[in-house]
Structures are given as C-alpha cells and as structure tokens.
Amino acid sequence: MINRLKDKIIIITGGNGLLGKSIIERLTLEGAFCINFEINIECNDDLSNVYCDITDSDSIDKALALVFSKYPKVDGLVNNAYPRTKDWGTKFEEIELNSWKQNVDWQLNSYFYITQKVAIQMAEQKSGSIINMTSIYGVVGPDFSVYNGTSMTMPAAYSAIKGALVNFTRYVASYFGPQQIRINAVSPGGIFDNQNEVFIENYCNKVPLRRLGTPEDISPTVAFLLSDDSKYITGQNLIVDGGWTII
Template sequence: MCAALAEAGAHVVVTSRDEAACARAAQALCDAGLSASSHRLDLADEASIRALRDDTVAAYGRIDVLVNGSVHRQGGDPAGTTAADWAATSLVNSTGLFLITRDIGEQMMAQGSGSIVNIGSIYGVVGPTFDIYAGTGMTSPAFYAYDKGGMVNLTRYLACYYGPHGVRVNCLSPGGLRSDGQPDAFLAAYRAATPLGRLAGPDDIKGPIVFLASDASAYLTGTNIMVDGGWTAH
C-alpha cells in the first residue's frame, strides 16, 4: 500500500512501533525514486498518535490521506483467548483506531478535505470457514471478527460525521492475501473455495487503495469495498 500511494505521487509517511523497520521501508521507496519518510507510531499510546499528527503537519503542512492498516494479534479462538489477550487487541484495534482517526480527522476537517481508508477484512462481514484451516495449525481468531466488523460500521458512522466537512471515510476489505509460510493445505483449500481460484497478491491491493485515497473516488464515502476474489459472493 505504501508503494502504491508513493507510485501515484504521494509523499508517504511509513509508521510502525519498530523505528528501524519504518526507516528501512521508507528508504526502499526513496531508493526507487519515490517520496517517503518514516515516523514511529504506537497505537496503544495516545501521545504517540498525537506526535505523529503534529510532526507530520509541521513537516508537510497537511495530511491528505490516512490509511488505518495496523492490527495487533493476540489470542486465538474463544478457548485460546484470555481476558488479557482481548484487552491488548482492543487497545490497539479499537481504541487506537478511534484515536488516530479522531486526531487526524480533526486536522482534515480544518483543511476542508481528506480521505480516510480503513483496512478491514472479509471476516468483518462474514463468519470464518474453519474447514480451510484443518490440519494447518492456523485458525481465525475471535478478536479479528469483532474488531474488523466494528471497523466496517465505524466507517459508516465517520462517513456521516466527517462528510459535511469534506472528509471521506471508506473501508477496503481484502481476503486471502498470500504471505510467506502459509501451509500448502491452507493454500489449496482457500483456492478451492474462492471463485477466482487463487489468493491475492500485493498488486491486487494497489489499485483499490489508490482509488479510495484519490479524487477518483471523490463521490464515494461510507462504503466497504471487498477485494476477495469473490469469497463473499457466495
């Protein structure tokens, strides 16, 4: 997503709790002739969120796009999730999401424009198909359905709240994103259950994120775009 936005002409501020990883990611974009910088961000720390906003505005004058793509993973299915696990995921995936959107949303309202893109999931709109995880050691964690489902409706709420101020809020919900280390059994089961017969690669996310961030979607707000190879079509 960072590469897609930078390739489209944006200056991208790459954020993470890991400052070194941020710096490497931003430098890789710069080495490719794109415009990027890095900034540490801990969504569990309200002061860190505010520092990101203030430092970015001080450096560049405005914030045109916010992409909420972070997720804290802790716990598993209900039997494998403790109260501490649930609190830890909620602190980032719910409270942190709200705080960063509120703080940067205020800046966008002052500007009179902006686009907020929340990164959801197929599991924000449908329940998991546990059969695809059989024999893999993988599962669909309980917190994920809760947090991503809440994100979808928060998107609608914020679209109504920010719309009169020129700020759009949309959700992009991928499904089946290919990553290293996924077991062959899972990959085969996922392909068989998806109308397009494959998982998503990085390029499948690029077009939709640029669309939602840019004026190409100027009359679109409060929507949830599924990028899932047809998973949720049946």
C-alpha cells in the same frame, strides 16, 4: 501510471508490513508523498518514516505534531497497522479475556484515536480521505473448513474488531461528510504469505477466483479511494477478495 495522487501527503500506519509496503509503493508511483507511521522504524528528515506506536495515544500525538510542524496539510490516512498479542490465533475456547481486551484496545481503539485526531485536522482543511483496512472477516463469519489439516484458526477478536471498524467507517463518513472528508474501508480476502500448503489448497478450492490475493491486488483499491476518482464515494466497504464473500 496515472499521476492522480500528485502532491498528496498521505500517512499510512504499519507501512513496513505485507500490505503496507505495497500500498506505499503504489501511492508513491501515483505521485503521493507517503509518511510511514511504524513501530519498527526511526524518524528521518523528510518524515517519510516516523516512529509511532499506534497503541499509545501519546506516541500518536507526538508523531502527528511532528508531521504538522513540517507539512501544512494531510490529504490521506491509511489505518493499516496490525498490532496483535503473542497468543493471537488461540482456539476460541482458550482465549483469555485479558488477551481479547488487549487486542480490542490495540487494533480497534487505536484506529479510533488516530482517526479522530486526523479527521479534526482534515475538517479544518475541508478535505481529506481516510481508509480503514478491514477484512472479509469483518463482513462474514469464517469458513473453518479451510483450516482442516492445519493448526491455523481465525481469531475471534478479528471478526469483532474488523466488523466494528466497517461500521465505525460508516459513522465517521456520515459525521464528517459535511466537511468534505471521505472515509471508506477496504476489506481484503486472504493474502498469500507462504502459508501452510494444506491451507492454501483448501482456500483456493473455495474462492471463486481460485487463488489467494496478493498485496498488489489490494494497493490499487487503496489508491483509488484516496484519489479524486472516488470523490463521491464515502462510508463504503470495498471488498477485494476474489469472490470469497459472494458465495
């Protein structure tokens, strides 16, 4: 494994999840020190685990203050956490306005706040790379036929939130470019997670590579965008989807 992230200090939010675990594993293999900002975790001494509820700005402030009291700089931030309401996945006609608002606040506004705070610090350092985990559904509309024969659907707020994050990525990349901060998005397609068999079959029949993704399909892209191998790439949305969005 190439050591292209050697000595880089990288914060990743939601590092206990499906993609987060694989991203931490890959970044660590490439030499990074990862700091996992998680809601389901207790802080430890080296701060590889830090309690942080990204939906709470005070919690973000406290977690960042803790990191900056111990480490002089942060080289990377991966906005990956995925807070959602209990009714996430409700059919369009039945979505409550308050639920929509809550999800926008938790999944979009929280990414803004932590990005703002970390980018300000990176601007002082005159270096840094930020990744926003987005989705194919921030780029194209859902093909609802893949849910035929299942009770699954694609939540409407997801499209709005991820689409907003793709363009927010461009905004901050342009704004902080002169300070040598790069900000990119990674948009995965569907990831295998023991979903309903009918859904898997429908999905695989449509996607050109004929399979769902795995977390290990995604994490090398995140590592690449955090590394100097991508040092002239900013504001981009790298789509890792087995070809879903090309047809």
